Amino acid sequence: MQLTVNGAGTDVPDGATVAAVVEGLVAGRATGHGRVAVARNGDVVPRSAWETTRLTAGDVLEVLAPTAGG
């Protein structure tokens, strides 16, 4: 199914969880899982719900991590 993840169209298996999408983005990055936050369709998905939140086609995800800021 098609999702929009951080502004880009992304194909994931039906029934994929938030945790799976985050895992895919974090893999190979030095960011680590520690301080990642996720919004789905404009609402926060708490870390405790990543494993149990199944995505549906057309969902819009923002997966964010710390950066420097003033």
Next chain:
Amino acid sequence: MTGTDPWIVAGEAFSSRLVLGTGGISSMEVLERTVRASGTQLVTVALRRIEASADAAMMRVLDRCGVRLLPNTAGCRTAREAVLTARLGREAFGTDWVKLEVIGDERTLLPDAVELLDAAEHLVDDGFRVLAYTTDDAVLGRRLADAGCAAVMPLGSPIGSGLGIRNPHAIALLREAVDVPVVLDAGIGTASDAALAMELGCDAVLLASAVTRARDPERMARAMRSAVEAGRLARSAGRIPRRWHAEASTQFEGLPQL
């Protein structure tokens, strides 16, 4: 009193009156030396899409320095965006403190007063400790304080401009208008600007570019630390009144006829 008497925001005391933004820092090594040289205990951070975010080294540096984190809502243009960004910051950084920033104009990065107040009300209701980046308008500052903001943070001049405090009178009026801490945020260019903010009665100074984009960030951080302490001392020492004409400091009595 020393220049490092504590100030209290959201129930927490800080001996350093310098709040440091990390935006614009060139490397994690420079960040660590700069944070330590500044003596700061409160540091702003941001969230961005993971592809564009810093690597984990930044958080390791800040954890190692033992500073409290203040996530910002930089880049948000509406109350809705700012509230969601604050909630994501709470999730990512594990703190309910937020530097609330709602921008109304791309060229000047001036705050959008209407969206700002709306966002502040929502976030206070949601349990956040809101430190609100705002204009130097005393009436808006009072509205933000009345809404429950933990601090109001007026700009001295536009973000990153280095133009200093363009309207010192407005900052002094805002200081008189609210009981919560006032933090001069944005526009600081050099040490004398930070000292002036403190002389005007601000409780603290928040700056980023003035240090992170200086030729020698570590040295400028040290300068800002001294300036904030000097300004605080001068404020509490009670400056002399301004006079139109001179007032001799050496007595006239006993002046010889030569």
